[in-house]
Amino acid sequence: MTTRRILMVAGEASADRHAAYVVRAVRQIMPGSEIFGMGGPEMAGAGMECTFSMGEISVMGFTDVFPKLLRILKVQNGLKRLMDERRPDIFIPVDLPDFNMRLAGHAKSRGLPVLYYIAPQAWAWRTYRARTLARITDGMAVIFPFEEQFFKTYGVNARYVGHPFLEETDLSRIASWPPKRIGIMPGSRRHEIEKILPVMLASKRRIEERHPDLSWHLPVAPGIDEEFIKPRVDGNVRLERGLPEVDLAMVKSGTSSLEMALLGIPEVICYKTSALNYTLAKAFIKIKNIGMPNIIARKTIVPELIQHDLTPEDLARTILLYVEERSLFEAAQRAFNELKQSLGDMKASENMAAWSQEIMERT
Numbered sequence: 001m002t003t004r005r006i007l008m009v010a011g012e013a014s015a016d017r018h019a020a021y022v023v024r025a026v027r028q029i030m031p032g033s034e035i036f037g038m039g040g041p042e043m044a045g046a047g048m049e050c051t052f053s054m055g056e057i058s059v060m061g062f063t064d065v066f067p068k069l070l071r072i073l074k075v076q077n078g079l080k081r082l083m084d085e086r087r088p089d090i091f092i093p094v095d096l097p098d099f100n101m102r103l104a105g106h107a108k109s110r111g112l113p114v115l116y117y118i119a120p121q122a123w124a125w126r127t128y129r130a131r132t133l134a135r136i137t138d139g140m141a142v143i144f145p146f147e148e149q150f151f152k153t154y155g156v157n158a159r160y161v162g163h164p165f166l167e168e169t170d171l172s173r174i175a176s177w178p179p180k181r182i183g184i185m186p187g188s189r190r191h192e193i194e195k196i197l198p199v200m201l202a203s204k205r206r207i208e209e210r211h212p213d214l215s216w217h218l219p220v221a222p223g224i225d226e227e228f229i230k231p232r233v234d235g236n237v238r239l240e241r242g243l244p245e246v247d248l249a250m251v252k253s254g255t256s257s258l259e260m261a262l263l264g265i266p267e268v269i270c271y272k273t274s275a276l277n278y279t280l281a282k283a284f285i286k287i288k289n290i291g292m293p294n295i296i297a298r299k300t301i302v303p304e305l306i307q308h309d310l311t312p313e314d315l316a317r318t319i320l321l322y323v324e325e326r327s328l329f330e331a332a333q334r335a336f337n338e339l340k341q342s343l344g345d346m347k348a349s350e351n352m353a354a355w356s357q358e359i360m361e362r363t
Contacts, residue, residue, distance in 0.1 A: 004033040004360055007088035008043070009079060009103060011054045011096040013188045013222050014255040015118065016040035018164040018348070019094045022117065023048050025353035036086070038079060041222060051082060055223060057099065072099065080106050087112075089360045092352075094118055097129065104136045113359050115139045117352055119158070123150050124295075130154035138359055141352055144296055145342065159355065162346030165255075165262050171340070175247040175265045177329040179322065181215050182207075183249030183265070184237065185256050188221035190228065192252055195272045197232055200250050202312035204234070207319055214323075217244035248322050248329075250315060253290050257302065261293040262340050266322045266332040268315060269294075269304045293339060301335040 006026065010019040020042035023035055027047060038052035057072045076099060083091065083106065091107040093100035097120035104114045114137045122129040123146075133140060134155035141161045142148055151158035184204065186197040204216060216237045220226050226239055233239070246265060251257045253271040260267045269291040289295055293302045303318050305311075322329050 004030050004090075004357075005086060005088040006033055006035045006090055006092060006356065007079075007083060007086070007107075008035060008037045008039065008048065008092045008094065009096070009100055010039045010043060010094040011057055011099055013040065015095045016042045016054060016222070017168065018118065019043050019092075020046040020048075021164060021168060021349035022092070022094075022352045025347075025349040026356065029353050029357060036088075037082070038075070052078060076102060079103055083107060083110065083112065089113075089363075090115060090356055092117055092356060095120075101129070101132065101136065105132075108136045113138045113363050115141060115352075115356050115359055117141045117161075118143055119147050119151060122154075123147065130156060139355060141348070141355060143348060145344070146296070146298075159351075160346075161351035161355070162348040163258075163343045164348045165259055166340075166343060166345060167347045167349060169243075169259060169262060171262055171264075173245060173263050173265075175263070175333070177247070177326045178324075179247030179266075179329070180213070181217060181244070181246040181248075182319070183244055183246035183251070183260075183267075184216055184218040184233075185249055185251040185260075186218075186270075187252035187254065188224065190224070193224070193229070193232070195274075196252050196270055196310075199272065199310055199312055199315060200270065201232075201234060201237075203250065203315035203319065204237075206312060206316035207323070210320065211323060217246055219244050248319065250319060253304070253306075255292065258292040258296075261302065261336045262343075264333045264336050266329050267302055268318045268322075269302050270310050270315065271304075271306045272310045273307070293336070296342065297335065297339055301332065301339070 010016050016039055023046035026033055036049040039048055039050045040054045044050045052075050056075050091112050091114045093104055093116050095118040107114050116137045119142045120129050131154050140151055140156045140158040142158050143163045145160050148158045148160040184200050186193045218237050219240050249260050249267040251267045253269050257269050291302050291304050294300050
């Protein structure tokens with residue numbers, strides 16, 4: 001049996017998690033495969049050789065890139081050398097478009113097939129990326145149904161493979177009204193936590209004035225030390241590893257907001273960044289909503305409090321609506337159930353593994 005060499009690159013916690021499932025699925029159908037590249041603890045635990053750690057390039061927003069640019073370029077050049085030296089049979093970049101699209105272009109220039117997993121959000125901004133992806137990829141595995149047609153319009157060989165949360169998350173949990181357990185989810189990076197957590201905590205204190213019986217749960221993201229969080233939270237906030245079992249949540253915009261929705265947990269999406277980052281993003285982003293549940297549903301099914309709207313008063317007021325109005329709580333759960341049904345029941349990791357094998361066998 002031919003030993004397959006697969007280069008994978010992921011650069012943040014959610015991508016590390018999704019890619020780890022792909023690593024396991026590949027090993028199931030191609031047991032002798034060599035899988036190497038850049039990832040995190042989840043990919044390493046699945047059996048990938050992490051030549052580079054994703055922590056080396058962790059940044060947030062436009063302004064955070066510049067101080068770390070030399071280090072980012074060093075890692076990127078190291079991955080290019082790895083590509084040239086080990087000659088993988090396929091390159092699988094996972095999300096992280098600013099970094100991975102350059103690597104994909106390099107791979108194509110070296111005659112290596114590229115199967116991109118988790119598409120850049122070209123439908124939200126930088127539409128020109130779709131045309132670039134048509135040129136530098138052999139396949140684009142998308143995780144939202146609407147993305148397949150969007151990318152095909154630009155000549156990309158796009159295929160909806162299913163959403164990874166559908167196989168990675170126990171969706172049998174039941175959030176109930178009246179909510180007793182509230183999740184505080186300020187993000188997976190220090191910069192996000194420093195910006196967003198203080199607002200969430202100030203909101204929590206206002207809510208407690210009316211509902212002192214609520215319990216509060218904060219999941220500590222992989223790569224974040226609990227000692228970084230502890231001095232920043234109130235004594236009655238329970239720090240947890242993994243997704244807490246809660247009935248309601250305040251969630252930083254990102255993949256966690258979709259995970260909450262698929263679990264049927266009503267939520268408020270929050271986001272705050274520097275004034276410069278926000279101004280730059282606002283100039284480029286073309287869509288009305290930034291929360292993934294709203295983008296997929298094509299309507300607002302989750303309240304969003306962004307930048308100047310994210311205040312302790314407004315967040316507390318919005319959370320209290322779900323605490324005190326059963327009809328609103330249950331309407332959110334019905335919308336989330338429709339959202340989940342729209343994603344189907346395919347296993348993204350198995351489809352990714354099969355597609356990568358298909359590409360390697362024909363090249």
